[in-house]
Amino acid sequence: MEDKQMEKAVSRKLTLFCVICGVAVLVLMGATVIRDGEREWKHYQTQYREMLLKMIKKENNPTFYQRVEEMKPEIRQIVVDEWKTVDRCTTCHLGIEDPLFANAKQPFTTHPNPELLKQHPVEKFGCTMCHGGQGLATTYYGSSHQPIDNWPITLVAKGLMQSRCGYCHKDFEAIKADRLIKGRELYKEMHCAGCHLIDGQGGNVGPDLSNFADKDPSNFAYENIEGPHSKQTWVMEHFKDPKRVSPGTPMRAYAMNDDQVECLTSYVLSLTQRGFSRPYSTKVKADFVPHRVDALVPEAGLSVDAEDEAGSNQ
Structure with missing residues (x-):
């Protein structure tokens, strides 16, 4: 009797x-369905569909209109084997190549330089090749639109955008990369080659900068960084105050304004040893000769250290 009881x-x-576990599973499944339906990229795609339907007329192209009406939310991605990256940026930036969205707000607006996209089609180059960021992500934060501490590849700041051009383009003048040209000239003007080596040019007192763009952000110390813990921020703050960022460094601080710091940072961040295949490596003119960065510049042309300038005024 007791055994039966x-x-x-x-x-x-x-x-x-079992009932509790079943209810818990149902709750979790329901929460998953709700959460999946609330993903921000799905809202963007719904908005894009509604906006596009208002811009086009059914009688002009019934087939296209019907296709837009039947659009379903989906992850859109571009695989760039050359860079070993997967871009899902166009999952949200749906109007990036559509002139109808030239006046739309983000994330729907057309690329600000349509002519550039003719030479760099999105389906071939993706977005992160030029803009950086986390191509696999499908959220605003996860894509690194806002700086994320210690993430390998953060979105490139607007003032540093040309640094990515230097990955493939070595003739800065040919592509009118004014910030890279200015950064390279500043590098020569301040005799950075006296301590640093680039492609066999310069000294070896400081680190070799030939592959600076390829260095992992985790190799940098961020204890004394005031801004986000990214390689971009580290370089800019290092140029402004090297002794604060890297205590004990023999590097001096030059009197540079913010624009000059961005240009010099852009140049250094463009230095890569990565080789690219023909579709991505650009042709240069037959008479193109790489600029020497260890050329001597007359002392009168040098920027003056802030402390030296103050001392000379006393």
């Missing part, structure tokens, strides 16, 4: 446990 008690407990 105990058996029933155990059975009731097991039944109750």
Whole structure:
């Protein structure tokens, strides 16, 4: 008798446990469905569909209109084997190549330089090749639109955008990369080659900068960085105040304004040893000769250290 009662008690407990587990599974499944339906990229795609339907007329192209009407939310991605990256940026930036969205707000607006896209089609180059960021992500934060501490590849700041051009283009003048040209001239003007080596040119007192763009952000110390913990921020703050960022460094601080710091940072961040295949490596003129960065500049042309300038005025 006691055994049967105990058996029933155990059975009731097991039944109750199974019911609780079942309810928990249903709740979790329901929450998953709701969360999946609330993903921000799905809202963007719904908005894009509604906006596009207002811009086009059914009578002009019934087939296209019907296709837009039947659009379903989906992840859109571009695989760039050359860079070993997957871009999902166009999942949200749906109007990036559509002139109809030239006046739309982000994330729907057309690329600000349509002519550039003719030479760099999105389906071939993706977005992160030029803009950086986390191409696999499908959220605003996860894509690194806002700086994320210690993330390998943060979105490139607007003032540093040309640094990515230097990955493939070595003739800065040919592409009118004014910030890279200015950064390279500043590098020569301040005799950075006296301590640093680039492609066999310069000294070896400081680190070799030939592959600076390829260095992992985790190799940098961020204890004394005031801004986001990214390589971009590290370089800019290092140029402004090297002794604060890297205590004990022999590097001096030059009197540079913010624009000059961005140009010099852009140049250094463009230095890569990565080789690219023909579709991505650009042709240069037959008479193109790489600029020397260890050329001597007359002292009168040098920027003056802030402390030296203050001392000379006393």
